[in-house]
Amino acid sequence: MNILITGGTGFIGKRIASHLLRAGSIQLDGEEPRTVEKITLFDAFPGESVPRDARVELVTGDLNDAAAVARVTASADLVWHLAAVVSAAAEADFDLGMRTNIGGTMVLLEALRARHSRPRLVFSSSFAVFGGELPPVVTDQTALTPKSSYGMEKAVGELLVADYSRKGFIDGRSVRLPTITVRPGKPNKAASSFFSSIVREPLAGQNAVCPVRKETQVYVASPRMALAWLMRAMKLSDQALGAERTIPLPGITVSVGEIVAALERAAGPEAAARIRWEPDAGIQRIVDSWPVRVHAARAAALGFPVDTDFDSIVRAHIEDELTRP
């Protein structure tokens, strides 16, 4: 198997690559296991701690560079399309978000279409496709009403992936991800970045800023769950998906107060005391526009797992990131 991961030097891309390298093979539903021969990590940035392995090729490039994209897609059997300008960055620089999140996705889809081999693609979408006045519980049938350019661009991506799949150009599937937290590494330009910082930094003995109120609720999932979901989405057969190509995924709903309580249970009150509360109306507004309660019936029917609680998410972060083997 020849695998391409766009946004491959991001933390989820690296986790998928590490997982595949360790496994050595991938078994798609209804097929024999197949050897992982090559993993191309395509990214605008070279990144840090990229897995070193003879099977890994790191290609630094721009999704809007059609020649570069044609090269990295030339023999790809499976593609995880994770590359994106994140929420706050796409809001701050509209042109950049449009160019990467819509333009780049179009270039990638065209390159895959030109292969005439119907490669399989998993597109990481987001619950930011919803915003504004929402029903109390968002379901698989709720209309898309993005209230951020990032959310709009992800919604467009879902529509493109579905139509390219319907036309037989690709075998695509979009997964609508909750906020993934606790993310390792440094804060990024996602408006949701602080949800990770307020756990990650105190656990590492550093201070963090929380820009929203304690009662603010958020729909989250752990990095472990994101990896499990992105693998599951790739393995699902064409037939299991049918005509509908988007899978909204089952996160858990927690308040910022509950996140801080879980941090305190894991690392004591001195950890929680490292959070400085500095309200930011802009971030509060963006976060408040995201859906909080979701009923992800389709994902459940397709066998996608779900995190148990935020305490286990904190424990997993400690195991994965703070416990050196």
Place this chain on the structure above:
Amino acid sequence: MNILITGGTGFIGKRIASHLLRAGSIQLDGEEPRTVEKITLFDAFPGESVPRDARVELVTGDLNDAAAVARVTASADLVWHLAAVVSAAAEADFDLGMRTNIGGTMVLLEALRARHSRPRLVFSSSFAVFGGELPPVVTDQTALTPKSSYGMEKAVGELLVADYSRKGFIDGRSVRLPTITVRPGKPNKAASSFFSSIVREPLAGQNAVCPVRKETQVYVASPRMALAWLMRAMKLSDQALGAERTIPLPGITVSVGEIVAALERAAGPEAAARIRWEPDAGIQRIVDSWPVRVHAARAAALGFPVDTDFDSIVRAHIEDELTRP
């Protein structure tokens, strides 16, 4: 007022132009009436029977020609964006549909954004944004599930118009139109074209082909209603719309059998006998994928009118197209 109509030589574009020329002015909700100074009809085709008037300028050009689009948008206050590659044509030529319906819309939106004056735009979308397994009644909150490239491209257009409006680049509003019938003129490449042909041709003493079963239902509106709606959508204030920029419109649901019965009531059994029934599985499949029953609550609240029945649609066609003054 300086007015731009893309797809301006199409039959709806010409009706809007004629209406504005006759009225001489346009009064937006909450504003004073303003004189119609210039109407630019921008279209890929020169068209026929374009209104002749000193205030009308016909510009033949391509929506993907950014320089041409910049010229026609340079002083436009109000824009009706009607230009599109229609359903069957967009399905037959994927690249053409993408280039015009998404690419062209993007060029237009960018040109309007570059004005920095927040021009008002009405975008004609379509109920083809829905398809596949739908709830018994489609509402304003039903998720977009296009099952044609045309429908996907219109859905993307709605999302773009909403985000350009949210960002303050334009004051946009998308109207989701039912199948407009009885259209005057010749058949076009829309899969829905025959819904007009089976009335129009027999009334003109010609034969027509119906490619779907008599019990096939369709959600329709008259050309008169389309004109009234497109005018209403332009006049609505920014405040009346708020954050949601798409208005699904209230058509009526009729079966092909009921259409033929209305034709027969208007013009006798010899007219109905001019329809040849030639089932076409491809067209049946496309038409069957469109929503049939719709509850357009928002449009009702915003004062959009609705046709009374198909008999009145046939009578209006006879008055507007077959009765020479």
